[in-house]
Amino acid sequence: MRIGELSRRSGVPVPTIKYYVREGLLPAGELTSPNQARYGDGHERRLRLIRALLDVGGLSLSAIADVLRTIDDPGQPVHEVLGAAANRITSAEAAEPGEAGPESAEAREEVAALLARRGWRVSEDNPAARSLAGVLAALHRAGHGGFTELLDVYADAAEPVAHADLDYVRRRVAREDLVESVVVGTVLGEAMFGALRRLAHVEASAGVFGETGGAEEGRAAG
Structure with missing residues (x-):
């Protein structure tokens, strides 16, 4: 197909397509x-x-380039490809909140204990783990550290x-489709889970x- 047809089929303007080619993204x-x-269809x-x-993922073009390099490396296992995409999305969504202090140290210990207790094969340096530690630290600073008692309840629901x-x-076949599914699932899936x-x-x-209270809360939430 010509670039004009590629533009029509993808919804991406021709100048943008040319820019992606110049930048090595396409x-x-x-x-x-x-x-x-x-x-072709691959484009x-x-x-x-x-x-x-x-x-959807909110990544910068430089971050996208990193993810695409991982996808294009045939030596990278699918697990590593999906991890690279998910980690980039997590980093783009929100930096670790909070400042250094005793609450942050306590929160990191709680996350480490959770990972060990659940047997989750995740590093404490994983962006999602750091994000969780930031949330826990914020809870401690707000005087609601007891909320961490629900960590395993939330983990039971998340698994x-x-x-x-x-x-x-x-069910996806192509590596590009795998990564796209992770993007949609991570961003929109979390929004769906939050609404539910x-x-x-x-x-x-x-x-x-x-x-009565439930109905009133429902109206207020809406």
Whole structure:
């Protein structure tokens, strides 16, 4: 296909496609004449992935380039490819909140204990682990350190969701499709999980505090 058709099919403007080619994010098309090139389905898939990483994942172009280099390395296991994408997204979503202090040290210890207790094969330096430590430190500073008693309850809920996410990802064939699934699942999946949690709060509130309170909370939340 010509670049104009590639633009129509992908929704990416022609000047942007040319920019991605210049920056090495998108392979150049096959030259058919000095001023014409032909593009294939692989170019369309790569453009879709770039836009997902940019628009949904919130990654910078330099971070996207890092992820794409990992994808294009045939020696990288799929687990490493998915990890590179997820870690970049986690880093882009939010830096570790909070400042250094006793709360931060305590929070890091709590995260380390959680990982050991659950037997999760995750480094304490993982961006998600650092983000969790930041949240726990903020809870301690706000005087709600007792909320950490719910860590395992949250972990119990997160594990089946993670496995369901990966079952969805496993049905993808191309490495680009795998990474795109991780982007969508990490960003939009978390938003979906958060909305479902709020709905569950309304239902639980109705059961604990009475139907009237639950209905009023539901209206307020809406």
